[in-house]
Amino acid sequence: MQRTRLGAIALGATALLGTALAPSAVAGTDSEIPTFQQFASSTFKDTDRQYIVNGDEPISNSGDLKAYYDRMVHGSEEAMEEGLVVNTVYGVDDKWSTSQVGNLTYCVSTKFGSRHSDVVNAMAAGAALWEGASSRIDYVHVPSQDASCTTRNKSVLFSVEPVQTTQYIARAFFPSTPKRSRNVLVDDSIWTSGSWTPANIMGHELGHTLGFRHEHTRPESGTCFEDNNWRPLTPYDSSSIMHYPQCNGTSSNLSMTATDRQGAAALYGA
Template identity: 85%
Template structure:
């Protein structure tokens, strides 16, 4: 697992949500800041040929990866020199919340690939349980499984908003997407390691990934975490929650099982309505 570093801020180029859950080391000198070419070479590319940053978030093109790298450099300098003050967090794009409209979030249709084989029913159950966590937090949110599309469950399927597909990788347990992601990038990829993730249940892992599909960022990108900084493209919805379902335990999190908290539910209600 490869990790690049930016100044005193850790920049995770390979996924942290994988079988190896070691805390990323923090760099201490500017000489450890990689060039974009080095960062590009070190960043993991998954089965969909997308770059994976921040553990489980896809970046589609080299141009987008460069923009992410530039934001990281700028954000690291701001955090280190000026400090950051802010109090779940929602991703922002161009200064606007990265979220679904009311009609869209009430009909988030998905398929579950039959290529999961003997694990198909298990994935269906984990998805339903993970979705229920967010649906219980806001009545506006509704994930809808469409079994009739499972036999052709890929990002090319226009009959559903997103697909849930198997992947074989040692880089992450699962990864998802944001509402602003183009259709070609709207899938949740799941590795077999989801079944052997210890205290991280499949339902909670899916809940974490589905949090991204609603627009929620990793909680540990906040300055209060003290590590695993990602970037400044987010807006606070609640006070900092170190036990959040969106907070990696290995990034100074205080929950070891990725369970949902009352603060997570408050954040979902703040963004989409109670």
């Protein structure tokens, strides 16, 4: 979850890419589009050296970043005219298998210190939003792994760890992300985000872990375009939990909508 207003403040290439590589820019002059070298050099790198794009989405290495850049530059003119959208990889839905989505195990690092129980509760509340949308979705906290909660822990599917950054409130991953990069990172600013409750912020991030993209990448949003690697599951929903309020969203608190629940059921079954 990005912490600044994309339309007003450029967070390195995260916001730069969302504006300079939008369809209107592609239709304009080449000088409006940054070179890949410019884009890569200004893209924020996380504590584990992953690139962060679209506010809260990690990219593991420079090769994948180049592929992302190429899709933005060469594919943005073909934005789909068709709320919830699922990420696609080479045209295939980026989702968990039926057996895996029913056992999404995770740990919550004890490095959160006095906030550990708060993060545990926020994760449980965020997970419950999606579990309530589809009975096949089940997030399972494994407390016995909290003391060794890193991406190297093979006893859980993913880890929830603290981070100190000014670039985002929290960030997650997609189902196609390799295990070495499969974590949810949470900054302390999650506790001071106003109407964005920790439960809803974690719900947004867990939406990514299920394969759901930002709703505002749709052309109906009119801003914050990301790329075309997604498939629509529902009609456009400006109030979606996956829609940044600062990207022409109509929800101020990231609450889950009936359309979000319909999209989750469409992808994973009711």
